[in-house]
Amino acid sequence: MSDCPQCTDEVSISDSARLNEIVECAGCRNELEIVALSPTVLALAPEIEEDWGE
Amino acid sequence: MSDCPQCTDEVSISDSARLNEIVECAGCRNELEIVALSPTVLALAPEIEEDWGE
Amino acid sequence: MTRLLTVVKCGGNPAVDSRGICADVARLVHRGESVVLVHGGSGEIARLAGKLGVPQRTLVAPDGVSARYTDPAMLEVVVLALAGAVKPAIVAALSGLGAPAVGLTGLDGGMLRARRKPAVRAMVDGRTVLVRDNHGGQIAAVRTDLLEGLLRSGFVPVVSPPAINEHDQPVNVNADRVAAALTVALGADRLVLLTGAPGVLADAGDETSMHSTYAVPPAGAPGSVAGGMALKLVAAREALAGGVTSVRIADGRVPEPISRALAGAGTTVT
Amino acid sequence: MTRLLTVVKCGGNPAVDSRGICADVARLVHRGESVVLVHGGSGEIARLAGKLGVPQRTLVAPDGVSARYTDPAMLEVVVLALAGAVKPAIVAALSGLGAPAVGLTGLDGGMLRARRKPAVRAMVDGRTVLVRDNHGGQIAAVRTDLLEGLLRSGFVPVVSPPAINEHDQPVNVNADRVAAALTVALGADRLVLLTGAPGVLADAGDETSMHSTYAVPPAGAPGSVAGGMALKLVAAREALAGGVTSVRIADGRVPEPISRALAGAGTTVT
Ligand SMILES: [Zn+2]
Ligand SMILES: [Zn+2]
Numbered sequence: 001m002s003d004c005p006q007c008t009d010e011v012s013i014s015d016s017a018r019l020n021e022i023v024e025c026a027g028c029r030n031e032l033e034i035v036a037l038s039p040t041v042l043a044l045a046p047e048i049e050e051d052w053g054e
Numbered sequence: 055m056s057d058c059p060q061c062t063d064e065v066s067i068s069d070s071a072r073l074n075e076i077v078e079c080a081g082c083r084n085e086l087e088i089v090a091l092s093p094t095v096l097a098l099a100p101e102i103e104e105d106w107g108e
Numbered sequence: 109m110t111r112l113l114t115v116v117k118c119g120g121n122p123a124v125d126s127r128g129i130c131a132d133v134a135r136l137v138h139r140g141e142s143v144v145l146v147h148g149g150s151g152e153i154a155r156l157a158g159k160l161g162v163p164q165r166t167l168v169a170p171d172g173v174s175a176r177y178t179d180p181a182m183l184e185v186v187v188l189a190l191a192g193a194v195k196p197a198i199v200a201a202l203s204g205l206g207a208p209a210v211g212l213t214g215l216d217g218g219m220l221r222a223r224r225k226p227a228v229r230a231m232v233d234g235r236t237v238l239v240r241d242n243h244g245g246q247i248a249a250v251r252t253d254l255l256e257g258l259l260r261s262g263f264v265p266v267v268s269p270p271a272i273n274e275h276d277q278p279v280n281v282n283a284d285r286v287a288a289a290l291t292v293a294l295g296a297d298r299l300v301l302l303t304g305a306p307g308v309l310a311d312a313g314d315e316t317s318m319h320s321t322y323a324v325p326p327a328g329a330p331g332s333v334a335g336g337m338a339l340k341l342v343a344a345r346e347a348l349a350g351g352v353t354s355v356r357i358a359d360g361r362v363p364e365p366i367s368r369a370l371a372g373a374g375t376t377v378t
Numbered sequence: 379m380t381r382l383l384t385v386v387k388c389g390g391n392p393a394v395d396s397r398g399i400c401a402d403v404a405r406l407v408h409r410g411e412s413v414v415l416v417h418g419g420s421g422e423i424a425r426l427a428g429k430l431g432v433p434q435r436t437l438v439a440p441d442g443v444s445a446r447y448t449d450p451a452m453l454e455v456v457v458l459a460l461a462g463a464v465k466p467a468i469v470a471a472l473s474g475l476g477a478p479a480v481g482l483t484g485l486d487g488g489m490l491r492a493r494r495k496p497a498v499r500a501m502v503d504g505r506t507v508l509v510r511d512n513h514g515g516q517i518a519a520v521r522t523d524l525l526e527g528l529l530r531s532g533f534v535p536v537v538s539p540p541a542i543n544e545h546d547q548p549v550n551v552n553a554d555r556v557a558a559a560l561t562v563a564l565g566a567d568r569l570v571l572l573t574g575a576p577g578v579l580a581d582a583g584d585e586t587s588m589h590s591t592y593a594v595p596p597a598g599a600p601g602s603v604a605g606g607m608a609l610k611l612v613a614a615r616e617a618l619a620g621g622v623t624s625v626r627i628a629d630g631r632v633p634e635p636i637s638r639a640l641a642g643a644g645t646t647v648t
Binding site for chain 3: 426429430454457458459460461462463465466469470471473474478479480481482483485486487488523524527528531533540542545546547548
């Protein structure tokens with residue numbers, strides 16, 4: 001478990017989580033990035049305009 | 055020993071001669087190229103304008 | 109520019125016959141038309157990456173579309189392969205056919221300015237992750253002065269990625285979209301995207317299933333087509349949106365592939 | 379061409395600071411002068427040859443002068459390194475300095491036509507042998523239309539080997555001699571050959587032994603100078619013979635190396 005930096009809800013993190021993985025906070029629905037592991041640190045994921053084919 | 059293709063003199067070829075080596079015929083003073091080994095075949099070496107720095 | 113101007117994109121795909129394409133470019137030039145040839149080089153990139161021990165990796169977006177993962181080592185390989193191997197071979201081939209070619213990348217004359225995104229979302233082992241060292245980007249601006257000058261003087265520009273970003277660093281961009289962006293910016297008459305298939309196929313495994321025309325949806329991923337072709341259709345859509353009236357996707361494996369495409373072979377994208 | 383035109387050759391030698399050279403090129407361009415920058419890339423060639431497992435070999439002529447043995451594998455490495463690595467880095471650097479650069483090789487627009495000799499004589503283990511797969515040659519003709527058009531439009535051409543032979547195949551040529559040939563063909567005002575030494579040294583091990591002027595003998599190998607410098611002097615002689623009035627060999631390792639050379643630093647070749 002780790003705290004959401006936006007709403008401070010607890011966010012459950014799987015044991016197999018990896019650095020830079022995106023998880024969604026069930027409380028505020030924001031997308032969060034795992035920016036550190038053991039202990040897990042979450043940050044608001046940057047908004048990215050998705051455009052593939054690069 | 056091998057024959058000069060220009061003057062038919064015998065040209066002595068060392069045991070350590072290598073392919074494409076240039077030897078001079080003592081008879082006609084032409085430069086000859088070893089174009090085959092065992093048996094040795096000699097050919098008149100092409101005239102080349104030497105220009106280094108390439 | 110009053111002469112008919114065609115932008116041609118060739119692969120990439122080793123199945124595409126670059127000698128035949130060069131011969132056809134020379135033919136067009138010799139009858140007084142102008143051509144800009146845009147090239148990729150996936151085969152040469154793969155060969156060189158293998159020789160240099162740089163792993164080829166793919167980013168898969170959450171929607172399933174995939175793209176090359178251009179980390180710094182791969183960016184070096186991409187530029188080596190395109191600018192240092194594929195392009196000199198094309199320029200020498202065109203020269204041998206009497207078409208005076210000039211090889212360029214998007215760096216030259218600041219031709220292709222790109223934005224590199226600081227991070228992209230990708231699927232890795234079923235998880236969505238942010239990838240921050242991808243040196244791929246999308247074209248943000250095109251300068252045409254260099255190309256226009258060369259075309260006026262009768263040269264055949266041979267153009268490929270990389271583009272240059274706002275920090276003047278090279279960025280990999282998709283070559284089909286380079287071709288589309290140049291077609292729009294130059295106000296060219298026609299865009300021909302050559303590929304290793306007869307055109308856009310309804311069934312990727314069946315070469316007889318070609319659409320003679322294909323209406324690309326106005327937004328989102330084009331449906332029911334595989335990876336590389338989806339990107340060609342995105343490029344085609346960008347060209348159409350920019351006012352290009354003739355956009356064809358056609359077979360690059362046949363003799364005179366450009367002439368055939370201009371005569372109606374392949375898929376007209378609308 | 380009415381603007382002052384300077385042809386600058388930079389190495390090659392990893393000691394030469396290409397950032398400083400690019401900054402100086404941009405300075406000249408911004409004050410209204412024209413510059414053609416010619417580059418080699420021996421450091422990058424060596425690095426890439428090592429990575430690709432291509433041995434670097436040298437041909438030693440019977441008179442003791444040596445040159446790169448450019449077999450087909452090495453020709454590929456040379457073109458990869460020059461066109462695919464060194465040149466894009468220079469073009470991006472100049473672009474970042476506000477000098478719109480265009481990277482070219484001798485293939486582009488048929489700029490540098492070379493003759494490849496079918497065979498050269500070389501010393502191997504003390505014996506004279508003929509080497510037939512050397513893809514090095516000498517410049518036979520220069521076309522200036524491409525360069526002149528680019529210079530008129532305000533671009534900075536960034537030029538390197540290879541040249542193209544009569545069979546439209548790439549041929550390696552010496553970059554110093556490329557610079558000399560372009561200076562002559564363009565009718566440029568000045569040729570500056572930058573190197574990893576203060577100028578022409580009387581004693582190669584003593585940087586204080588620089589000749590401020592050096593009269594190069596009208597034919598034959600320049601006496602009492604080591605390999606790389608001998609070739610620069612041959613190039614300088616070719617420029618002088620072609621009517622160039624200002625030929626300098628100067629230090630490429632210092633800040634503002636071109637401005638310093640033009641202000642009198644280094645060796646004036648006469
Ligand atoms: Zn939350
Ligand atoms: Zn004889």
